[in-house]
Amino acid sequence: xxxxxxxxxxxxxxxxxxxxxxxxxxxxxxxxxxxxxxxxxxxxxxxxxxxxxxxxxxxxxxxxxxxxxxxxxxxxxxxxxxxxxxxxxxxxxxxxxxxxxxxxxxxxxxxxxxxxxxxxxxxxxxxxxxxxxxxxxxxxxxxxxxxxxxxxxxxxxxxxxxxxxxxxxxxxxxxxxxxxxxxxxxxxxxxxxxxxxxxxxxxxxxxxxxxxxxxxxxxx
Amino acid sequence: xxxxxxxxxxxxxxxxxxxxxxxxxxxxxxxxxxxxxxxxxxxxxxxxxxxxxxxxxxxxxxxxxxxxxxxxxxxxxxxxxxxxxxxxxxxxxxxxxxxxxxxxxxxxxxxxxxxxxxxxxxxxxxxxxxxxxxxxxxxxxxxxxxxxxxxxxxxxxxxxxxxxxxxxxxxxxxxxxxxxxxxxxxxxxxxxxxxxxxxxxxxxxxxxxxxxxxxxx
Amino acid sequence: xxxxxxxxxxxxxxxxxxxxxxxxxxxxxxxxxxxxxxxxxxxxxxxxxxxxxxxxxxxxxxxxxxxxxxxxxxxxxxxxxxxxxxxxxxxxxxxxxxxxxxxxxxxxxxxxxxxxxxxxxxxxxxxxxxxxxxxxxxxxxxxxxxxxxxxxxxxxxxxxxxxxxxxxxxxxxxxxxxxxxxxxxxxxxxxxxxxxxxxxxxxxxxxxxxxxxxxxxxxxxxxxxxxxxxxxxxxxxxxxxxxxxxxxxxxxxx
Numbered sequence: 001x002x003x004x005x006x007x008x009x010x011x012x013x014x015x016x017x018x019x020x021x022x023x024x025x026x027x028x029x030x031x032x033x034x035x036x037x038x039x040x041x042x043x044x045x046x047x048x049x050x051x052x053x054x055x056x057x058x059x060x061x062x063x064x065x066x067x068x069x070x071x072x073x074x075x076x077x078x079x080x081x082x083x084x085x086x087x088x089x090x091x092x093x094x095x096x097x098x099x100x101x102x103x104x105x106x107x108x109x110x111x112x113x114x115x116x117x118x119x120x121x122x123x124x125x126x127x128x129x130x131x132x133x134x135x136x137x138x139x140x141x142x143x144x145x146x147x148x149x150x151x152x153x154x155x156x157x158x159x160x161x162x163x164x165x166x167x168x169x170x171x172x173x174x175x176x177x178x179x180x181x182x183x184x185x186x187x188x189x190x191x192x193x194x195x196x197x198x199x200x201x202x203x204x205x206x207x208x209x210x211x212x213x214x215x216x217x218x219x220x
Numbered sequence: 221x222x223x224x225x226x227x228x229x230x231x232x233x234x235x236x237x238x239x240x241x242x243x244x245x246x247x248x249x250x251x252x253x254x255x256x257x258x259x260x261x262x263x264x265x266x267x268x269x270x271x272x273x274x275x276x277x278x279x280x281x282x283x284x285x286x287x288x289x290x291x292x293x294x295x296x297x298x299x300x301x302x303x304x305x306x307x308x309x310x311x312x313x314x315x316x317x318x319x320x321x322x323x324x325x326x327x328x329x330x331x332x333x334x335x336x337x338x339x340x341x342x343x344x345x346x347x348x349x350x351x352x353x354x355x356x357x358x359x360x361x362x363x364x365x366x367x368x369x370x371x372x373x374x375x376x377x378x379x380x381x382x383x384x385x386x387x388x389x390x391x392x393x394x395x396x397x398x399x400x401x402x403x404x405x406x407x408x409x410x411x412x413x414x415x416x417x418x419x420x421x422x423x424x425x426x427x428x429x430x431x432x433x434x435x436x437x
Numbered sequence: 438x439x440x441x442x443x444x445x446x447x448x449x450x451x452x453x454x455x456x457x458x459x460x461x462x463x464x465x466x467x468x469x470x471x472x473x474x475x476x477x478x479x480x481x482x483x484x485x486x487x488x489x490x491x492x493x494x495x496x497x498x499x500x501x502x503x504x505x506x507x508x509x510x511x512x513x514x515x516x517x518x519x520x521x522x523x524x525x526x527x528x529x530x531x532x533x534x535x536x537x538x539x540x541x542x543x544x545x546x547x548x549x550x551x552x553x554x555x556x557x558x559x560x561x562x563x564x565x566x567x568x569x570x571x572x573x574x575x576x577x578x579x580x581x582x583x584x585x586x587x588x589x590x591x592x593x594x595x596x597x598x599x600x601x602x603x604x605x606x607x608x609x610x611x612x613x614x615x616x617x618x619x620x621x622x623x624x625x626x627x628x629x630x631x632x633x634x635x636x637x638x639x640x641x642x643x644x645x646x647x648x649x650x651x652x653x654x655x656x657x658x659x660x661x662x663x664x665x666x667x668x669x670x671x672x673x674x675x676x677x678x679x680x681x682x683x684x685x686x687x688x689x690x691x
Contacts, residue, residue, distance in 0.1 A: 062419040063412040064380035067391060071412060074398075075405030078221060159285030163384055170288055183295030191284045191292070198283040339493055340536035340595075344550040344602060345526030347518055354553060358540045436540055436582050 002185050009176050009189060016172035017193040023089055023168055024155045024197075030094025031101055031154065032147075038102035039109070053102070060099035066160050068092050073164040089161035097154040104146025108139040141209065148205030152198055159194075169193055224406050230397040237393030238414050244311055244379045244389060245422075249372045251315025256322025256368070257357065264327055265352075281320040287381055289313055294385050310382035318375050325367045329360035362433040369426035376422060377415065390414060442505045444469045444606055444637045450489060450499035452482075459485050460496070461661040467606070467654075470635035474648035474669070477658035478684060486658070487610050487641045491528045492521055503527060504605055526554055529599025533611040535591040537583040543570060543594045544579035547601045554602070562601075569597035573627050589620030596627055606637040614643060625651075645688060649673050657681045 041053035060068070072081070073088040083091065112135050120130040136143075162171035173190035177183045227234075259278075263271040281289065290313040297304055304312075333356050341351035383391035394407040401407075443466040452460040459482045467473050475483040488494040490501060492508060501508035503524055512520050538546050547566035551557040557565070570576055573593035583591055592612055599607060609628065613621045625647055631638065632651050642648055648655055648669060655672040657665045657680075665678045676682050 059416060062416040064377040064415055066380040066383070067408055067412050067415060070391070071405065071408040075408050078403075078405040156285040159287040160381070162287070170285060170291070173288070174291065177291075177295055181299070183292065183299050187288055187292040187296065191280070191288055194285060194288065195280070195283045334536070336532060336534050336536035337538065340532060340538070343491055343493060343525055343528075343530035344598070345522045345524075345554050346550070347522050350553065354549065355538050359538075362540060436584065
């Protein structure tokens, strides 16, 4: 174990870790927007929206993220879509994780007992108000859980962006391996950086959960 | 702009790639199930001296990207002087990665088997290990089937990552076609369609198996 | 008393959970072919006592003997494991919740123990299993999984499963308590048939009428001790202890 090497590359690993976090954050923002749109379409009264939402989720979940990245980054220019690696990575991974998140969010909503919906509607609340005031607050804890799980999956998935040339953690690590021939030390250092990021996300989610947990305990 | 007529000459190449993808999925999937059961048993019934470190190692697997683990295995083994073909490195890496996830599923499935099952087996004179083997594990397997099946479907899609190590599966074979034609969109689109079909086939087969298991439970 | 040792002999059985003693020194002899019923309120220790006989419950003190062999022997570790497995193969047990193996058909439930534990061939074990299923009136249910059977049918398969090891004695732990009333008789009928065949049995039950009909000897337990015991006509019809009378009054009033 070459400790001096790890010390020498640590600043670069740190920089790359920041890039990984930026990429994950940008993807998450796009993913959340996509997920909300997909859930809304899934619960639409018009069959065409429901069908489109379901088809999108099925195709995205039925194909590998790596292939989606290659299709957008390498195939995009053929359609006049010229994106930087970071843009292609963030957009593709956002649209990808959005599909997974939409399944979890929809599941959390339909897990709320149907009687709640009927009770609110019987009082005269509209569809949107019923959702906003009664269903979503009850679905929140489960939604938070699914968002947390998917954020962890997304963050680990950002490693694939190295294959389209985003200079994030895995890409940097690989470059150091070719220059130092010390794969164990370098990948271990990168692994530790990932573990710290993942742990931070998990702790953050747990913190949010305990916030929402009090809301859940108040449930009748 | 797009010209899908470039594909037919490479149909064989893509089909061969798809076959290798299926083979990798089957091998890595089998490894992930067998190793997953073993891990579950050791962490449940093994000595603390072994089970606690194993839990820690499991977290290392769950908290880092699969690609990084594959790189570490591939280049790390080479550093140690072990020269394993990329194919087997990939199967091993994928198998172990998903074994860690499957172990969690098997563990809770084993714990969910009714205590009366162990008592009934013991009252007939089966030893603890024999009871686990004949009664507890088979039932836990039925319980775990849907979730483990789900993991196998995710594994199918993750086999694409092995192309990065140089394993000639579907994605790498497509890249060979691309370097001859400079038509990445058409090829990756075809690859996506093939994965989608494999995915559908697997979902169908696992759905059937799950329904059969449900009928027994 | 004959010169032969009793089939089951319990001496000074005690069991504690922490400081709470649930069995406070129980003695019992069951001769070959005899049927003993144990009655008593819930929490009296009757199920714990029964489960101690094949050591599903470990006891704190006392001796358990089966056919002249000490069940709770001084062996330890692997040797004890082998010993207790061998002992349990000679004692059948029937549980309140049936505990059939849900992933096996009725026939497989009955045939698996002789196959795996006695080394019988599949054909041999299945022939035996078929005979036993026929004996409990389920000849046509061999291929059915437990999920497809009624409670009464499940319990009859469970009895057949226990009999498949050709045990020297049978232990019944509230075998009909989980059954719908209309299904109780079919299980009782099978148990009576075993009684007629001179099977040695210990039956923990809350069915006084059945206990009166089938047993040679009745134990009334309460608070971890045997309050009263004797022939059923005495214990159930003319009990001498106030606690027994109180229990029977409450029970018959229901």
